[in-house]
Amino acid sequence: MSKVIPIHPMDDFKERSRSVLNNPGQRKNFRGAMDFLQAKRRAQFPDVDELEGLRDLGSAIRRYSLANLPRLLEQLEAKLTANGVQVHWAQTPDEANAIALGIAQRVKAKHIIKGKSMVSEEIEFNHAMEAAGIEAFESDMGEYIVQLAGEKPSHIIMPAIHKTKQDIARLFAQEVPGVAYTEDVDALIQIGRRVLRRKFADADIGLSGVNFAVAETGTLCLVENEGNGRMCTTVPRVHIAITGIEKVVEKLEHVPPLYSLLARSATGQSVTTYFNLISGPRKPNELDGPDEVHLILLDNGRTQAYADLDLRATLQCIRCGACMNHCPVYARIGGHAYGTTYPGPIGAIISPHMLGLESTYPLAFASTLCGACAEVCPVKIPIPDILVRLRNEAMAEPESEDATLRGSGAGRTNTGSAVWSVWAQVYGRLGLYRLASWFMSRGRALSPTEQGAWTRSRTPLIPAAKRLRDLVKDRNP
């Protein structure tokens, strides 16, 4: 049913961006959605002092949690185990899929129903299961639509944000048996409800993500509006939760401020419909809930970000998506152009750890460094600083002490290095600089008209007829 769409090759990032920029319909969808989400968020934070206080608190909780991460992960594991939850550790997407597949094969599962989980997208869970003959069915309405269309989510909170209701009406009429074309959103949602209710009832395993994992109580918190997350974690006999290792907090009381920041920053709601706290499998006297609960803790490059004190802030993220909602680049090129599971500013800073800088460094350059992302980030990740750091890493000399990441130096070219080396010589010596600028102002007629990427959409750069120092000299004889 679902077509395989490869993700993350970076070579055609610019081409994909250009193609979206030339698609007025899609740009209108994204612009409208971003304006809507920005306004909704703004309305949730009428009191600037309260917002700033809560951001400081949220940031402090996340930084405290990361500073104590190994201890908290062990505490979480011990507490969950005592509660009857089975904890698994995976270094790579393949290991995570193998763990899930092992569970599925042991319980002879044929159907897996999925709640929204970006980590499951990160590890390409659906393809791994399908390759083993197990159906993995998305149940979040947006994810269901995207899966039905054989696509990938274009936003981490609103996966089908790139589609209009007309697109979805056509899709349902084509792909869902017995459904007539309708653009009525309520009717479309009821079609999804009807199809998915059967899927919940028939599934052997429910898969979910985790928004916060609480170490002191051994609790997995899930935030959602639709109820599909609760279905996935309650109806099937096995529940598998999967999360990055960074999602742990120490105390239950650390959750309320983060939950408030998440709901308000993500979709501009004061609260989501459901806040679901799971602390174990079904007890002997209980009548529903899964018999088995598993948690898969995934690294996939997060320990690389953790090792560097500046890049560690990347892991503070609570995945609200506010940075992409406010990003002038994301608003114009949309989520698919990035080619990574996580798009937008957070995608640009987290993806290099998952996929290597060699395939992701162009994302760090696809930013105006305007700072909107850092301004709205509920946990105060200094995203522009991290983007600049990643640019430096991408251009670092391999094997030098500036190259600390997987794929560092991947952006270096011989021409580029030569140009910068000459520039450094000239700018480092006053006499040479004066000489060079004298020649450039006199020889401006020789300036090339083709200047690579610069002249693709701009007029050529031509040195001024008079240097600044000459202008100053003329003024003060």
Add this chain to the structure above:
Amino acid sequence: MSQSQRSASSARDAILGRLRSASAAQNAPALPDVGGWYDEHTTHESQSERIARLRAAMQAVKTEFHDTTEADWPAVLLRVAAAKGIRNLLIGNDTPHGAVLQALLPANLELVRYTEPIAQWRDTLFDHIDAAFTSARSAIADIGSVVLWPTPAEPRLMSLVPHIHFVLLDVTTIHPNLHSAMRAEGWSRGLPTNALLIGGPSKTADIQQTLAYGAHGPRELVVLLRHGAGGAA
């Protein structure tokens, strides 16, 4: 199996090892004073103001409220259920409020008790139950949510699968915010298998940011607000 166990424990050791070998943050914050922040930001208010905040927040997302008393909540429930054309109502197993309803022997409403493990009647629950009725443990005014701690007597799916969910809430159990609820009720000392905050009927805005109710969970949430004998109505 032993090989997979070995690789599992090596993944664990490798991840924890890498985290431990990373440098300690120079200005790692001390344990954040979350309680202090909430002490400063908790609204001091009367019970009726708190009830009003809860109602306003939940009604904004289409939750229905009915004021009731210790004496008349069953009659209100039956009247609302009849008005909605509900044929059957799922109630808990041996709950005091369920027993009150059963004693009334309602004529046009079949009461169904949740007595069997879900595997034995899943299709009936999904396909034939119109509505369910549970109690709430408490509620939270500022984020407009009721708190449910499902029990063997009132299992998890009661508040999820039937199309309409009726919930009985005592006005004396409303907390100002989530943090104060956790503190007052001692949540960190032990949580049930599943604890829930529910803010309204199930909803989604996944199609062109258009809000639609009744995504996967209940299409309607009806709160029966039970005022005490001498409580303000």
